[in-house]
Amino acid sequence: MSVQEKIRDLPHKPGVYLFKDRLNRVIYVGKAVDLHKRVSQYFHPSRKRRADRKLIALVEAIADLEFYSVHSEAEALLLEGRLIKEFRPRYNVSFRDDKRFLLVKVDLTEPFPRFQVTRLKKQDNARYFGPFASSGALRTTLNIMKKKFGLRSCNALIPTEKDYKHCLDHIIKNCSAPCIGKISQAEYLERVKMACAFLEGKSKEMIEEIRAKMEQAAQAFDFEKAAELRDLLEALEETTRPARRFVKQLPQISSPHEDLEALKSALSLSKPPLLIECFDISNISSTHKVASMVSFREGKAERSAYRRYRIKTVEGQDDFACMEEVIRRRYKRVLDEAGNLPDLIVVDGGKGQLSSALKALQSLGLNNICVIGLAKENEEIYRKGFSEPLILDKSDKALRLLQRIRDEAHRVANAYHQLLLKKRMRESILDDCPGVSENRKKLLIRAFGSVEKIKKSSVEEIAAVKGIGKKLAEKIVSFLSSRN
Structure with missing residues (x-):
């Protein structure tokens, strides 16, 4: 059933509604005195014309909705607060401070x-x-x-x-x-x-x-x-007035044990994968290619075991080669230190990333570890020995677990990439240029991308950057020329 069809079936009663994205993640929780009227407003053409960018982004991300009818507006407020604390939706601001009633x-x-x-x-x-x-x-x-x-x-x-x-x-x-x-x-x-x-x-x-x-x-x-x-x-x-407790009708997040059993069944494993390691590459530009490895033990994040990598041997942008390098480095060290090998390895990507991971493991003699690739586009699961990807239902517990692990790896990789960019900015030779403050340095790097590109730019191009006048632009050109 489409979102529009679900909206037509909404009752004219108080309640709480949940908007979900294409990955079945709850992205917004709201309350309403009249569910039908309130939810319909989001999709009205006149409202869209007056909406701000945040609201437009929310509406465009909605792929599904769920609702709960209650007896009064007060009950709706209580339920809304509980669901926001449970799901932590990205578009909610209220109740995010964990304030209690x-x-x-x-x-x-x-x-x-x-x-x-x-x-x-x-x-x-x-x-x-x-x-x-x-x-x-x-x-x-x-x-x-x-x-x-x-x-x-x-x-x-x-x-x-x-x-x-x-x-x-x-x-x-x-x-x-x-x-x-x-x-x-x-x-x-x-x-x-x-x-x-x-x-x-x-x-x-x-x-x-x-x-x-x-x-x-x-x-x-x-x-x-x-x-x-x-x-x-x-x-x-x-x-x-006695308030209902909403115990039975609330969507419950499954337990780690249930998630692992579902993953075992989906991947046809002999036992639940108690130790899962997931890899992601952050390769936004040819500078500072990095990777992350996150570890989940018994379905829960084991942050002390997280690792971050700077890619050392790959020239240019090549995600496949980066994945091969980081997998080889990770498990060579595990073997050297006689550490524990994972029950399941997840790589962010499709056939190419999976092949690269398998190649690295084969070079180390590790042919018996289960490895899968999780592609972002349609959440397809690629496996060794299967020509077609495995596609699970969006609500499947196994897929939800894999998404959480993959998203965590993505977060860690991006955070490391941003950290290195900031460090690079601090180490820039522009620090020694007279008249260039920390803020002006950030503006220049943001505008041109690198010091090398600033060197190749004219006085007029540099002066066009907000906060940089012609006099300072001339000083910058002179300073960088003297550093060649």
Whole structure:
């Protein structure tokens, strides 16, 4: 079913939607009061004309969508936050700081338990209520609840007569004053338990009482008071409405064990590949050709075993030769040091990269290690002895694991390439040129690509670079000429 067909089937209900790219990765999570209307807006021609580049890029990357219906906007907000924390989508900004929703904490083992607002649930003896999406509604509810049940608002663990002297709650009859013995410790604990039942939504008396007062105020034409009670009623109902936990219906990330079993089955291996090593080449230009090797043990990244390589023997841009060099260097060293050989080697690329890897392994006498190539274009898996690539379903656990490993290798290789480019920039002979600051040096390298190309450029061409005037351009040309 296409994305447009799925949009037509979306319900007019609150919920959360997930946009996915062609690799079945979640790239954006959003919430909606009306799923059908909200998601349709992304693909409306008039919205696209007004959209910024980020939104256009998001829409163009959408290959699939998924949605979850909920009962209210508050539930949608809670679910949205949980899914963003789970999938870490690239186009989401909200919730990326791992901020948690509000909870209410009460420790019934304290002599006079207090209700406290917190964002972190600890493994202690306390009871926790929530999470609550609306902080305003929650705080309003807690204030009303404390007045109704006569609960203390002071922070002392055991309130005393000293705390009573500085407290106004007893004077305005909002507190039962256990600090001076107005009620016993047992009586106060009963009030706390009643308040807990109210937060769980088990006690409806307070809500019914406020609703009756609201109707009385409206009948007496005291609309200002009726509106105030209406807002209070909405806050209480929003806070005490039980939120669904979304346990069964959420998409779950499979376990490493399940991923490895799926990979074993897909590649027809005799056992799950507990140690996987993956290689990627970063060969953006003929300068600073680099490679990365990432290691995954039992389905999890083993960062201490990662390696980075600078290609030494290859001239020009030749990914196949680069792959052959780095594979040979890696496993020659493993053999020399009597290290552990992997159960599976993954190379980023198709038939050419796979052939290069096999050639390097053969030169070392390593013919029994399973090696595959994962091509980016259509996520095709190339294997030794098979003329046609293996194509797995996008949702297959084996493919998802291979993609995670390949993407990590790609990230490490690109990061190393960028590091070397920055180092090259710092080591440039332009550092010694009078008038060329660090920022101007970056502008020049970015504009021309290398010092050699700057040397071949005219004064006018150099002066055209932002931040470089004609006088400085003449100095640069003179300085570089003297360094030939």
